[in-house]
Amino acid sequence: MRGVIIFLFCIWGFTANAQYRFDNILYGAAYYSEYMPSERLDEDIKMMKEAGVTIVRVGESTWSLFEPQEGVFEFAWMDRILDKMHEAGIKVILGTPTYSIPAWMATKYPEVLAEHTNGGKAYYGIRQNMDITNPTYLFFSERIVRKMMEHFAKHPAIIGYQVDNEVEARGINNRDYFIGFRNYIKDKFEGSLPLLNKEWGLNYWGMNINTWEDFYQRDGVTNPSYKNEWERYNRKRLAEFLNWQCDIVNEYKGNDQFVTHCFMPYFHNIDQVESFRQMQYPAINIYHDVQDKQNGQWIAYSGDYMRTVAKGNYIVTETNAQAIGWSCRHQHPPYDGQLRQNVYAHLASGANMVSYWHWHSLHYGQETYWRGILGQDLKPNRVYKEFASTAKELKSIGADLVNLSKDNKVAILYSHDSYHAMKFMPYTDKKHYPVEMIHSALYNQNIESDIVPCDQWTDFSKYKMLVIPPLYVATDSLLEKIDKFVKGGGYVVMLYKSGYCNEHSAVRATLAPGPLRKACGFYYQEYANIPDLPLKDNAFGLSGNQISDWYEFLIPETAKPLAYADHPFYGKWPVITENDYGKGKLIYVGTYPSLELLEKIILKTAKDAGLISSINDYRFPIIMRSGRNESGKTVHYVFNYSAGSMIINNPYPDCKELISGKTIGNEIKLAPWDVKIICEQ
Amino acid sequence: MRGVIIFLFCIWGFTANAQYRFDNILYGAAYYSEYMPSERLDEDIKMMKEAGVTIVRVGESTWSLFEPQEGVFEFAWMDRILDKMHEAGIKVILGTPTYSIPAWMATKYPEVLAEHTNGGKAYYGIRQNMDITNPTYLFFSERIVRKMMEHFAKHPAIIGYQVDNEVEARGINNRDYFIGFRNYIKDKFEGSLPLLNKEWGLNYWGMNINTWEDFYQRDGVTNPSYKNEWERYNRKRLAEFLNWQCDIVNEYKGNDQFVTHCFMPYFHNIDQVESFRQMQYPAINIYHDVQDKQNGQWIAYSGDYMRTVAKGNYIVTETNAQAIGWSCRHQHPPYDGQLRQNVYAHLASGANMVSYWHWHSLHYGQETYWRGILGQDLKPNRVYKEFASTAKELKSIGADLVNLSKDNKVAILYSHDSYHAMKFMPYTDKKHYPVEMIHSALYNQNIESDIVPCDQWTDFSKYKMLVIPPLYVATDSLLEKIDKFVKGGGYVVMLYKSGYCNEHSAVRATLAPGPLRKACGFYYQEYANIPDLPLKDNAFGLSGNQISDWYEFLIPETAKPLAYADHPFYGKWPVITENDYGKGKLIYVGTYPSLELLEKIILKTAKDAGLISSINDYRFPIIMRSGRNESGKTVHYVFNYSAGSMIINNPYPDCKELISGKTIGNEIKLAPWDVKIICEQ
């Protein structure tokens, strides 16, 4: 088995780029020697070594030190850091610093600063305040990246480069940006104004246009088609920006170095697939709840998405060490054991590296209370000690954990377009695009899933079951793919509003749900916002209010009603149905379900799809995650997300627990916030 | 009897303008063929005919199609619609499209866009974003209106013209608009700065002015006198704008065509009397609650106001078909029977036409979820069917319902000035000008009323009883008219703060309530904001908290205390009093009453005034509304605003129920959301 995997890896390595090879988990932190109140590089490295740090991330935040004046470059200070890290055997990821411009640029070239809608504008004094498409900004960005690469590319400490940092468009509305949008639209509609007017419905309120000069700017726009296309344009420009930087870095980087960018787990505003095109490892910055709210779900959600996009492993460039926040209103330091537990949660989703933000806590600036491994006292502390003991574990077992692969049979379909389009026409004060709730419903019942960006990827052949958040905006082609998936034997749980609009965010002029009508087995003409309501006859065995916010008046054709609202008017129409279609089945939920209800629906469907095994006897707070390691052995992570001790039946007898190195018997005992890692022998 | 009415009608027709003659109720919808995703005019007209549509409203929203480029006019597309409507026997109201400018105008003449206070400004991408006093805008407006009238005026399908749409000032603060205000003030004060300084109290904070150049713009103003005059100026400019358009349309229109404008039922920002001066029918767009909140009150309130202003009948140009909203947070489609019930509610207040917004639901744009008779699927549906059956009823009985007239003995005095002046000095977080609550208190007890705009009209001679919301700003003359009304035998229920300020929104330098002191029979020097409090000794037979927010410390002279707060301090002073004055009586309420308390006060006063009959034994959810039809016969509408069936004693024995065509006995049976129409024989 191992041979096959290694072979596949080589193919991948070849078709992608040659790159850094992870042979163990990397564990470390971002490190800003330049932020220290006094010189202590040697002291820091000594403390890192003692703690078991194997990776540091440097350089992405300090353009002003690399180029203190326009055209004056200083790299020696970083050479010294890199040299000492290398000497200490600590690997380095070097960032390009383009997300935070130096003061001299804002002073001399104020046109680089972002302008926002309705007269708003960005000022200097914070990061990410520029128009990333401005040529002046791009000129200086290219120069600093090239200078840095020329200088640092060959440094043996460096295993990879991070281009920019947590990029987002953040409301850019400068003139050049808008003209770029107009040209993008011109291209998209092949110059046809009649087509544009028709598809966007610009006749409405008499706002159609007859020359491209009349195409109006974003500020006062109410048209949802325009707004959604503007969001696509944002995502396109961001991807272009990242690809452009990758191109530059790729000219210089060594074959054994990778390029990455750290995404944020609010995935809505960037096109991860396009942005990742030229990278070897996507990175993610995951900040999550801790203390009593620690549940691993956000880590798993972020990881499941990045792993799907990466078609393999990813790295975690930032995550909570001590408490975090831009104010000090949300200081929640982890309970004992939680830091360690989170590390394994990352690895259980396919991460190959966990790096905290950051090594030390800042003494000044906006993020004084975004605290690193060390506090401002720069002395060992509770979290430092837990880092050290976890690092020791990783040193011993990391090689068995690295390069985890998964073969999930369930996928969640994530749609950037639907997320945005529904935001322009909100139907709820709750989360309007409940993709996280869907993931929770799977996660809580130990059903692992991929998260597929379905606006870009529509090959669902490797999956047995799809769970689809409101797919409000979709091409006919995507909807046909879903139809085909069911017909061919797939199982689908689909939420309300799916199929309602076409790719222009315009409502389809057919009986809803449009092209999905056959697969769904019903149509509907009406819907309503509803208060919290129970289901009639305790459907799904649930009492109490289980649905809210939205109710479609489904009129079954071939579908079988599964549940109705318990309400004299709405209750005339079923709202959850199942439809046997071809060899598969589609369960439709025409209302906003409670998490409890959604879990029942998903469990029932997963059973029908044959995806349920003994591990699904357990549910949160016992969480199990699995994958195959490089040796082809299955590794099972068993987490206890609670403050109480737990004993469960061991579903993996004859396996070894890796941390303790012992074979375990019929029971698995878990301390509070504990994890066991069980590996096939 | 009928002869008299016809005679009166002729007189009216002569003194006003010759105009379209309603001989039946019109029932239909706004229709935008130009918004359809594909050609279906014939199909739509076929569906209209099948459903019984008799009127459509067209054209007001599509300037850009009439004039796609500056000076290029295209009317053929509308000719085709008008021709086909005419052919189908469907009448048409044609709108002038000036409320939504074409994109080319905003691009080429950005000065037409509205500027707001404090640097805000309007952008293109939405309707009603222009300075309606801008000469460029007026030039193009006049041209398009003339071109349209030249082209369409003779079309036989057209029964009337709507000028503009839901006009409001919406924060215009352009330079020309401000200079216009300065000139308006100069005129008003006959050029006397000393007078202005004195009346507005500009010495305060040393903000008096000594040349007109120093007269400062609206942005930073805190002075309530200035603010209130600014609101008057807004109303004046809007009325001028509408009258100016009417003038143009009147040059062209036929004698059998009317001019109208659709007002909104939040009446505060426009002077209906001035604006309506040159029209023949005022129109109103009424959007109201439905489902469990359907109660007909907002329909009655809007209708009572428009009927009073019209001194006769009015038309409803827009109202709820399916669910509405600019988001999709408030989708509440009507229950079965509610659409029909609302039609009769409009007619029961004096409407001669009910037209939905709109025929079909938009596939794109801001109002995608403001749903018409048809959904986006463009197929017959539940609401379409209820439209059709209601249209059938109307066809059979409409001639008996049209041109309803009323002779109410109760009037609510509505004051634009008081509404605004109190908003600048708010005393509550509830509605600060509870005119709707007053209307509800009458409506709920089946006491019908007119609503008189008392800033303009002060002849109360036809009424027996007035109910007066806080008349915070009033001329001495108006207050004297009220004094005289009571003295002459009238009954008045008056709310707190009345008489407090003069016409400059300046507090009178006399013991409150100033010129009302004699009629009220008390004075007061103090007042307080209070929490929710009960009345002492369960006055008016009410326990629980009945008053809140405001409490005047009344010191009776001739008045008799009716109620005190149950509070150790406030309870020293009565807060509800009655005063026999001349031949009449004035009940004063120096506090914010609960609806329950206000109903008791109003019922008691109406009894004293001799205005109570057996129909007042019923109250909401049984609502009765009456009037005389053209034949001089009294028509009684009996509504059941509840989800349960109702049986009541029939107060109109020997009458015929029009819909069923049957004489009814001692009982009236009403299904849920039902209505009976009982007509004298």
Next chain:
Amino acid sequence: MRGVIIFLFCIWGFTANAQYRFDNILYGAAYYSEYMPSERLDEDIKMMKEAGVTIVRVGESTWSLFEPQEGVFEFAWMDRILDKMHEAGIKVILGTPTYSIPAWMATKYPEVLAEHTNGGKAYYGIRQNMDITNPTYLFFSERIVRKMMEHFAKHPAIIGYQVDNEVEARGINNRDYFIGFRNYIKDKFEGSLPLLNKEWGLNYWGMNINTWEDFYQRDGVTNPSYKNEWERYNRKRLAEFLNWQCDIVNEYKGNDQFVTHCFMPYFHNIDQVESFRQMQYPAINIYHDVQDKQNGQWIAYSGDYMRTVAKGNYIVTETNAQAIGWSCRHQHPPYDGQLRQNVYAHLASGANMVSYWHWHSLHYGQETYWRGILGQDLKPNRVYKEFASTAKELKSIGADLVNLSKDNKVAILYSHDSYHAMKFMPYTDKKHYPVEMIHSALYNQNIESDIVPCDQWTDFSKYKMLVIPPLYVATDSLLEKIDKFVKGGGYVVMLYKSGYCNEHSAVRATLAPGPLRKACGFYYQEYANIPDLPLKDNAFGLSGNQISDWYEFLIPETAKPLAYADHPFYGKWPVITENDYGKGKLIYVGTYPSLELLEKIILKTAKDAGLISSINDYRFPIIMRSGRNESGKTVHYVFNYSAGSMIINNPYPDCKELISGKTIGNEIKLAPWDVKIICEQ
């Protein structure tokens, strides 16, 4: 004894300036004859005389009448007022009118108007809308002040001058103001950019600067060090402005006249010590709760602060007469007796004058509902009558009350810097700088205190006990003074976050609480935001939730734990500790305490410090305040802040009650909202 005090007074009088000598309490109101709707100066003075008014405050609000056009001056109207007041024996404080500019200035010199961050700007139409550092504004200000002083300085009615009014920076961000800030920073850092970059941590996000031209404006700044220095700069410019005006007035004023400025009791935005430098009497405008919330605490707090800053007596230039508010949402007229009670509360804290805002209520303008002694009816009323009877009492006993002195042993340390710095990094939605709660905890238990602005004054030698709100920002030197205070025998109650940052609002790079570690007897490395929690084992005898918002994980070295959170995680660390240190003791509260808990901690500490006597057997609503009058006799005020009658044991037998003139026995009887004044014989 008396001789000593008189001698001291002479010294003070000499070292400060010769000045007006208070030999009795002054009692009156601000008076704006120029705001009256009609001429009634004689009538007003007649009413004042009848009521016992002895002081009026005039002129500060009407620049536009003194200088109706640029360079045209009119003073006769005020001469007439001054003459008539003098004739009536009413003393006058004349204000300079610079806080509200005339309209002509804004029109002709719009550059005087304030500009705010992010493009905001001030408009004309309100007071305090100018850049007080603008040279044009200063030119006109100087001229009007000189003209007024030239004209009025010798008027015998005038006892003092008020420069400007309630000055604050109110967001000034004009170009000149910013350049001034840059120069201020340049001076502060002696031109060293490296030092600035280092101390403010500008390397963070690469925002360090390399030329002063790159020093960026306030708008987009996130750096807390910058923000806090900006606040200091605001305070500095305000103090300079006031001192500059004082210099001018001092050139003209007579030796028997004083200069003052009316501060606001939200002390945060102005440096009272610096601003008061050249004045003889600080004044304060105190607006406080009344009715059921009347408790005297805000009066005492404000008075304790001003008395400390004045090192003696102060005057009250504005306070509630009738109800107040910029809207009419908060009209709460005083209960009978409350107006009188408040007068004595002012005197009990060291005030020599109480003057209401204002004599009459405005008929127009923003403050129509900020009601004076007279209502808009300008007739005698309930409050006028209570004024008159109180004035009568003062006339009889005022000479025994004036020039009260105190020798408090407890001080609260107030830090402007800490207030602001914590606001930039908020840790709570409650008041983030609970100095008022600390004062309440003392006040409620009848422990009198001074309030020392500790950023400026660090000589604590006259005190036995300090109570320290979160001293988040402090120099090493200040912290060392506190250390020394404890070591030398002082008692300290200190709240969380003290010592955390240095004078640049940068976190100290040492174990917290930095230089306080020894005196505190612990260190800590972690902290958390907590929900409401109880203390373990009902520490301090308190059950229920007693702590919230913040929790420091204290690790005692020499300190003794007093309380822990009742929580499985946080409860591992004590959060209230006491530490015997040298001859003194420091109680540290590492959490946000309830008022109840804080009272217990303070009482315990005050007991340990030997500061508790029999009067502390009483607590709110019985409040006792004391001081020595000019004759050296101790005067005790005993207040009943409740709506019920009270009888207490008399702690001062053999003393005379001044108002009644009677010796009282073993009991003091207090009517609702009553006060007794008991004087040693």
